[in-house]
Amino acid sequence: MAEPAFEPALIIVDFQEDFCPPSGALAVPQGRSILTTLNTLLAYPFVLKIATKDWHPAGHISFASSHPGKEAFTSFATITNPQNPSEKYESRLWPDHCVQGSPGAELVKDLDLSKVDRIVEKGQMASVEMYSAFYPPLSSPRVGDSGLSALLKEKGVTDVYVVGLAADYCVAATAEDAVKEGFKVVIVEEGTRAVEPEKWGEKKKELEGKGVRVLGMKGKEVGRVMLNTKA
Incomplete structure (x- = not known):
């Protein structure tokens, strides 16, 4: 019996200056x-290597500064589907970050971009928050699709390995949507x-319940990529 297809892709989520100490917003x-881990993985024979960037316009809806009287980290705002006002969700507010063209929006300079095949810019709609690298959590109709799923499928990808920042927000949302897309x-x-x-252990259990495996570099699934001869 033939072995199941294995065409792995790497997605590095939002490894940007604004998300990194010591000076990130x-x-x-x-x-x-x-x-170091990201650059190690970039040297592995993935069939496709993608880096994503939060790429927000000034005044983005996720910024606390866009909502008078509200505070970053503790306040929330209602996000409404611009094409269907009845579809809404609550989203946490943050300091201004990753504004298009700003130094904080740049990928960390020591990331080995020579091995990255494509950079996907996300979160560009001012009125919609977007943690996932695929699309916002709005589906009736879907808005803000980054085109990532179509790109992965075009390349025949079967397995997606997700890293980057932050584990409990954009990485988690990207991984969950990758499962929904059939990877x-x-x-x-x-x-x-x-x-x-302090809440990562709980979040890991939640992710695993949704079909996302959270594994270490020494795990066999990561080792399997090293043996990939199709890249």
């Missing part, structure tokens, strides 16, 4: 420490950090 604890999905734990690390 929305720095994830120890966020910069994942650099087998792994989060490589050494390649991510959480905004709320």
